[in-house]
Amino acid sequence: MKSAQKRCRAVVQTGEIHMTHKFPHKKWILLGMSCVAAAILAFALRANAAAADEIAKLAAVMDWKQGTVVADIGAGDGNYAFAAADVVGTSGKVFATEIDKEKLAKLRDEITKRSLKNVQVVESGDAETNLAATCCDAIFLRRVYHHLTKPLEFDASILRSLKPGGKLAIIDFPPHPEYGRVKGVPKDREDHGIQQKILIDELGKAGFQVEKIVEDWPTTDYCILFVKK
Numbered sequence: 001m002k003s004a005q006k007r008c009r010a011v012v013q014t015g016e017i018h019m020t021h022k023f024p025h026k027k028w029i030l031l032g033m034s035c036v037a038a039a040i041l042a043f044a045l046r047a048n049a050a051a052a053d054e055i056a057k058l059a060a061v062m063d064w065k066q067g068t069v070v071a072d073i074g075a076g077d078g079n080y081a082f083a084a085a086d087v088v089g090t091s092g093k094v095f096a097t098e099i100d101k102e103k104l105a106k107l108r109d110e111i112t113k114r115s116l117k118n119v120q121v122v123e124s125g126d127a128e129t130n131l132a133a134t135c136c137d138a139i140f141l142r143r144v145y146h147h148l149t150k151p152l153e154f155d156a157s158i159l160r161s162l163k164p165g166g167k168l169a170i171i172d173f174p175p176h177p178e179y180g181r182v183k184g185v186p187k188d189r190e191d192h193g194i195q196q197k198i199l200i201d202e203l204g205k206a207g208f209q210v211e212k213i214v215e216d217w218p219t220t221d222y223c224i225l226f227v228k229k
């Protein structure tokens with residue numbers, strides 16, 4: 001990958017991109033393809049490393065250990081669920097939930113490719129996690145809560161899915177006007193994101209108690225840790 005990246009940079013820096021007599025057409029195509037592949041691989045490696053780092057921090061905050069049962073609500077591409085699976089080990093379990101059909105299919109394919117036995121995909125709904133009652137020690141939502149269109153119903157479902165004393169972590173960010181308001185969310189939302197007060201009030205009504213607020217989270221996010229009363 002590094003050699004391909006160096007050659008891509010060298011071509012641009014030396015101006016060889018205009019000297020077609022030095023590189024036949026087919027070689028340019030191959031070089032271009034190698035540059036794209038190198039960029040994609042580099043991005044994937046950075047994303048995986050970022051997920052692993054953030055999950056390590058989350059695991060410490062939520063006190064995960066070998067054998068812990070965790071749910072990643074709105075798992076997306078699965079990077080955070082897969083990183084969580086490494087932490088809880090083969091004696092633990094991770095439920096990776098998604099509502100999007102295409103993402104669900106990709107999650108299942110990736111789990112098969114990686115031969116992961118401790119990760120299970122669950123199709124969620126807009127008002128239900130579709131997780132079994134009291135199945136989880138810990139649940140987290142990363143940049144997902146502000147997308148919930150039925151937060152009160154969904155919060156109640158999260159509560160049912162947690163064991164007594166189970167923990168919930170919400171990782172999210174304050175509203176960003178430049179991103180635009182999310183379609184279908186409650187009227188008290190401001191732009192894209194969610195105020196901590198709204199989040200805390202809603203989950204308090206569902207039966208959660210705030211245990212800790214972590215402000216120094218990666219990027220501009222915050223992390224609020226709740227416990228099932």
